[in-house]
Each structure stands twice: as structure tokens, then as C-alpha cells.
Amino acid sequence: TQLLEQSPQFLSIQEGENLTVYCNSSSVFSSLQWYRQEPGEGPVLLVTVVTGGEVKKLKRLTFQFGDARKDSSLHITAAQPGDTGLYLCAGIPADRGSTLGRLYFGRGTQLTVWP
């Protein structure tokens, strides 16, 4: 079983629409990160959230860390074709200090934005 569950698995929308991607767990995380991966490339770090309830904005992308630090969401406003990619959440469980250095990844949300 995955420590981090992402939903939806696939998302296909028109340019200009808004969308939200979710990353959930039953475990508490010290921090959560979001990455975007484009075809043929490695994932690129978008943001790290560390405090429960924290909200970070990156242009049209808004990231939120749940109050209990068990979940996170990524909201995109007015999506553009350039937002197309695989969005991955990843984190460090708070109770796994012995595995410092290991990130746990969700399976990702494949987003396609059509012009």
C-alpha cells in the first residue's frame, strides 16, 4: 500500500479551467513536497510545506498543507497547456526518523490541459 494516496489519478481539462489535486495519508508528515514531471525528464521540485495549515503560492499554483499534516492539496487557477505534466507529492513521515534521507512518493496525478 502507498503511504501517500493521490487523487485523481488522471485529469483532463480545457485551458482556463481550475483544478485541485489531492495528496492524502493516514500518517503525519514532517514535510510534504510537490514535484512536476514532464515526459522524458526527471521531476522538478515545485514547493515544500512544513507547517500544518501552511499555504504557499507559486503564480497560479496554490499549495496547502493540512492542519494535521496528513494531507496536502495543489490548486491550479486558469490552467494552461504548459501546466500539463505528472504531479507528484512526496514526504517524510514524522515517525520514521531512522529513515532520514528517504522520501516517500505518491503515484502521481497526470494532468492534461487542452488548448
Next chain:
Amino acid sequence: KAGVTQTPRYLIKTRGQQVTLSCSPISGHRSVSWYQQTPGQGLQFLFEYFSETQRNKGNFPGRFSGRQFSNSRSEMNVSTLELGDSALYLCASSLGDVRNEQFFGPGTRLTVL
């Protein structure tokens, strides 16, 4: 600052052969992690090296091994290749601190025939 580099970018091997992949991390990064990515399984953690020591290991068979050199460069080796080993192998470097923000290379696309 140069990014993470991986060589080779593409590789075709046959079953039973072995392969070595190389990763050069960002200067100053002491942690290197390796992942296998396939459409069905997503990003699977192989192992992580920090200062030449394997610090974490995923659930892969012993055919998968790695090492890290004193300059933080890392290699991973897969012996006795199987068809199911066909995948994108990604290397990521980080400072290895509590935030563990990872910077990925472009990956090596391995095809096993």
C-alpha cells in the same frame, strides 16, 4: 550551478546481461537517491547513499546494487537483467538534511529485450 547529470540517457540490453548507470549530483550535495519509474508502479525507491554509505534501501532484489564515491558521484548496477527491469531510472541529489528536497536528473531509459 550545474544540475544532476545521468549517463547514459538511453540503453538497450538483453536478458541476462548486466548494466551500470552513473549519476553526478549537484556540487555540495552529499545524498544521492535512485528510483525506478514505470507506468504501472510509479516511482519506486531503490536506495539512498550519503557520504559513501547506503543509508536507506527499498524493496528490490539483490540484483540491484549501488555505490557512492568520495566525490559523491554514484553508480547503480543491475545484474542478470530481466524484461521487467525495463524502466526509467532516476537519480536525485539532495543535501541529505531533514527537508530532503531532491533534485532529479533526466533519467536513464533502460530497455531490456
